[in-house]
Amino acid sequence: TDTDTFITGLPKAELHLHIEGSLEPEQMFEFARRNRVSIPFATVEDVRAAYQFSNLQDFLDIYYAGADVLRTEEDFRDLAIAYFDRAAADGVVHAEIFFDPQTHTHRGVPFGVVANGLLAGMADAEARHGLTSKLILSFLRHLDEEDAFKTLTQAQPWLDRIEAVGLDSSELGHPPSKFARVFAAAAAMGLKRVAHAGEEGPPAYVHEALDLLGIDRLDHGNRSLEDPALVARLARSGMTLTVCPLSNVKLCNVASIDLHPIDTMLRKGLRATINSDDPAYFGGYVADNFRAVAGGRGLRRDDLVTLARNSFLGAFLPDAAIEAHL
Ligand code: HPA
Ligand code: ZN
Numbered sequence: 370t371d372t373d374t375f376i377t378g379l380p381k382a383e384l385h386l387h388i389e390g391s392l393e394p395e396q397m398f399e400f401a402r403r404n405r406v407s408i409p410f411a412t413v414e415d416v417r418a419a420y421q422f423s424n425l426q427d428f429l430d431i432y433y434a435g436a437d438v439l440r441t442e443e444d445f446r447d448l449a450i451a452y453f454d455r456a457a458a459d460g461v462v463h464a465e466i467f468f469d470p471q472t473h474t475h476r477g478v479p480f481g482v483v484a485n486g487l488l489a490g491m492a493d494a495e496a497r498h499g500l501t502s503k504l505i506l507s508f509l510r511h512l513d514e515e516d517a518f519k520t521l522t523q524a525q526p527w528l529d530r531i532e533a534v535g536l537d538s539s540e541l542g543h544p545p546s547k548f549a550r551v552f553a554a555a556a557a558m559g560l561k562r563v564a565h566a567g568e569e570g571p572p573a574y575v576h577e578a579l580d581l582l583g584i585d586r587l588d589h590g591n592r593s594l595e596d597p598a599l600v601a602r603l604a605r606s607g608m609t610l611t612v613c614p615l616s617n618v619k620l621c622n623v624a625s626i627d628l629h630p631i632d633t634m635l636r637k638g639l640r641a642t643i644n645s646d647d648p649a650y651f652g653g654y655v656a657d658n659f660r661a662v663a664g665g666r667g668l669r670r671d672d673l674v675t676l677a678r679n680s681f682l683g684a685f686l687p688d689a690a691i692e693a694h695l
Contacts, residue, residue, distance in 0.1 A: 390647025
């Protein structure tokens with residue numbers, strides 16, 4: 370349709386994408402075969418049928434299990450290449466992608482295998498599609514502070530190729546305050562900071578992410594809407610929210626796409642963006658997310674343009690590069 374063409378033709382940045390969450394079932398079987406790893410599924414259809422979640426933890430359990438097939442530098446490279454090919458087809462010209470090193474180092478896969486594989490995929494995307502990208506090292510918040518510090522130490526040789534640190538995994542019971550010292554250390558190393566907050570957790574977690582982690586960008590942030598003073602603060606400071614509509618529905622944080630608050634966020638002056646989070650698990654890449662809210666919320670074309678513009682305004686790019694994309 371016209372809207373589909375308009376959406377894919379709109380240059381955009383993707384700012385909330387977990388590379389491990391782009392592992393499609395077909396590739397899961399391919400990596401399992403070549404690495405001789407067994408998986409508890411017989412067919413691709415069985416895998417897809419298992420992707421029914423009632424909350425974040427349901428999803429995380431199956432997402433960490435899926436990541437077990439990722440073993441070699443080539444796996445991480447091929448995973449990234451497959452994501453960037455799909456993103457480029459959706460009109461993504463810049464992507465800032467999360468990776469979860471602890472998911473891999475805890476299975477005996479060295480930090481460098483992960484980082485070098487992803488960096489090879491990023492170079493391929495720039496060469497073949499002109500798609501630029503950056504890496505965000507995300508700490509697993511269900512693990513302790515000491516493990517996060519250990520991960521930051523392992524990252525030292527790659528720090529010049531890592532843009533930011535992030536915070537993901539099980540939100541409830543693991544407030545941002547748990548990682549205040551880790552984020553302070555990352556800031557001292559010159560890294561930018563982002564955090565998942567207000568996905569399942571209360572507005573107080575968003576306040577903590579702002580006050581104790583010094584975040585430059587807020588991942589999800591949906592539950593900020595429950596706190597008018599917080600909304601005003603986010604709007605006033607021009608904070609970018611990386612919103613993930615299909616993820617919100619799949620994880621039951623929003624009852625259905627036609628009840629998604631994306632347009633409420635825009636009307637309240639929040640700098641909201643549209644992202645895919647874990648596209649292989651949540652039923653769609655970034656253009657699918659734009660289409661879902663365009664249809665479900667009846668967004669006008671100028672709203673779609675605003676959402677795409679916001680993605681560049683929120684990107685960790687030099688001002689001149691942002692200007693060039695607007
Ligand atoms: N939330 C928290 N942790 C995650 C997510 C998410 O949406 N995706 C992958 N890890
Ligand atoms: Zn996420």
